[in-house]
Amino acid sequence: MFKDMNRREASKKETKRMILKAARTLFARKGMEECTIRDIARKAGVSPASVVVHFKSKTALLEEALCVDIEIALSELVASMPEDIELIDRLLYLSKGFFRLYDKNRDLYRALIRSTVFEPASETLIMSNLSEQYIQFLSHIIEEQKTRGIIRPEVDCRIAAASIFFLYNGALILLLRMPEMTVDMVSDVLASMTDQYLKGITGSHQ
Amino acid sequence: MFKDMNRREASKKETKRMILKAARTLFARKGMEECTIRDIARKAGVSPASVVVHFKSKTALLEEALCVDIEIALSELVASMPEDIELIDRLLYLSKGFFRLYDKNRDLYRALIRSTVFEPASETLIMSNLSEQYIQFLSHIIEEQKTRGIIRPEVDCRIAAASIFFLYNGALILLLRMPEMTVDMVSDVLASMTDQYLKGITGSHQ
DNA sequence: TTTATTAAATAAACATGTTTAAAGATATGA
């Protein structure tokens, strides 16, 4: 219950909420670089120092500001995933969903991914968690396909899921760093890659 | 010839050389964050402003400071690549070579890759070029294996090369972000992934 | 040679993420 939250805790929580709200608005409007902590603090009606007290850094603030949208997108994608389509189409359904999300504000998401993907997992708990969840989900899909005999039994599902994630990640970087690339173009590239991965490229095929 | 280089150009070049030398030493010793432009300028005997005049930014300086080592590593790897081993071993020979290089100073290379991989190619010409060269080389290897009938004829070599590069890149990120990971561990993961990619994971195999 | 122009180097200022020390507000215990 919230009853055991005293006035201090409540006002602290409220301050944090205000900052996060201001950050979400300003980040979306002006992007990561163009939006200063002082801007956010002013809009939230607090001091710049307060922003850093509530969020360890500007990067951490960005992470918290954006993760809600990613979490929503992920759960919606998982929920709305068609059950009766082929493996490759399911994989592409997921990745394209994320590409569409990131495409809404490429610069912002580029800043986010850039500042999380190379940090130790302990520094970017939220994003690491999301990636982990995503890989888990991929792993489940592959596992399930294995029971149907579509994936060979000796395949390590965890490795396969991570590989597919790495391919996805590469395609995502392509999207975020090349303005001329569209979601469809990147999806096509990833489709070829995933298809090749599933079929293999060596030897003749029955 | 250098004769047509007047005193101004010569001294400019010399200044740039001094800065680069100081940067290489200090970056290697203290890492990217801990080493300030002022430090480098002091060691090079120039003003901080001069550093920015000669190199557009600290990131660009880091790029120029490290690219020599990467270029050398790449050409050495290409030159020393055993000809008589299997495709997968050739691919792993290359990636492991790079892992070893980056392992010498993980934080520094992490900073480099982090600050280049998400930028438009036009902003990070050197690193983009290197990646491009690497993918080209992978592409050639695959093409050559195709003529030998080891790779199926309908396979798009460029896509295959990019896929293998994406897998490599994912493994590299793993290495750079997780201190507990060794070069061998990451190489093993990448080996499984590349092996799976080459063989494919769906259907039964002859 | 002297002057004018152009390029290189720099000192000082600026912008901004972050830290520090202090103040203000709230809870706790007598």
Add this chain to the structure above:
DNA sequence: TCATATCTTTAAACATGTTTATTTAATAAA
């Protein structure tokens, strides 16, 4: 209720990448 301790907030300072306006030096023109 009052005093003390603790937690929250903040103003001011700091560190550092970068920009700007100025100075210095070299080349070209006279």
